[in-house]
Amino acid sequence: MTTTPFQNASAWIDAENAQDPNIEIDQSKSFPKELLYSNRMYATLMDFYPNASEAVQIASKAQHICRWKIARESYPMDRVGYLKWREDLKKFHAKTTAVILEKAGYDATFIARVSFLIEKKLLKKDQETQLLEDVICLVFLEFYLEPFVLKHDTEKLKNIILKSWNKMSENGQQEALKIKFSAANLQLIKEAIGL
Structure with a gap:
């Protein structure tokens, strides 16, 4: 084959x-x-x-x-x-x-x-670069946010989350809110992005 x-x-x-x-x-x-x-x-x-x-x-x-x-x-x-x-x-x-x-x-x-x-050239301008960035941010939020929470203080975490959020497209952001976060992390994300 x-x-x-x-x-x-x-x-x-x-x-x-x-x-x-x-x-x-x-x-x-x-x-x-x-x-x-x-x-x-x-x-x-x-x-x-x-x-x-x-x-x-x-x-x-x-x-x-x-x-x-x-x-x-x-x-x-x-x-x-x-x-x-x-x-x-x-x-x-x-x-x-x-x-x-x-x-x-x-x-x-x-x-x-x-x-x-x-x-990651032409982020926000090239559709596929943006898609890849969305996926990077989704993977970070779903799988790597928890270990980060254990290492950093709240203000630094909010800053990291907001930076990731701002790199994402609207579709990516909507997808991120579907992730099953712990109650504490969801609260942290909402505070970081001003929801």
């Missing part, structure tokens, strides 16, 4: 992310952290927008590909260091994915498009 370029690319992205030494527990099972994140991104995208193009589907899976290879600690621990780390990560994720897509047989135009999306 022959496999499609998409199936190959997906399997290779999964194989890369499966090498993450950081482990996260989900429903009593252990997963390499970035593989779990990749699966959550893809599942959320297909749930939220089943007609997403192949480029967005791949970008969702590869959003954090091999993220552990560039440690936050290798940059100055200030705002400037953080932003530089984030910028370098985007380029690294795009480049790592481009190598996989070339191996899978995709053409240069498609690869450039996926890189464009992973680097």
Whole structure:
């Protein structure tokens, strides 16, 4: 049975992310952290927008590909260091994915498009970049807000939530309000966004 370029690319992205030494527990099972994140991104995208193009589907899976290879600690621990780390990560994720897509047989135009999306260019202007950003924010709110709540004070949390909220489209925001939050987190979100 022959496999499609998409199936190959997906399997290779999964194989890369499966090498993450950081482990996260989900429903009593252990997963390499970035593989779990990749699966959550893809599942959320297909749930939220089943007609997403192949480029967005791949970008969702590869959003954090091999993220552990560039440690936050290798940059100055200030705002400037953080932003530089984030910028370098985007380029690294795009480049790592481009190598996989070339191996899978995709053409240069498609690869450039996926890189464009992973680097989140033209947010709010490009529909697919916006879709990807919506999914990133939905995944954060559904799966990663809780651990954040344990680490940060209320004001910082409200600030983080509001920043995520403002990056989303109206559709994304409506979808976010359907997530089953704990009562405390729902209250926090409502206060952050002024509902």
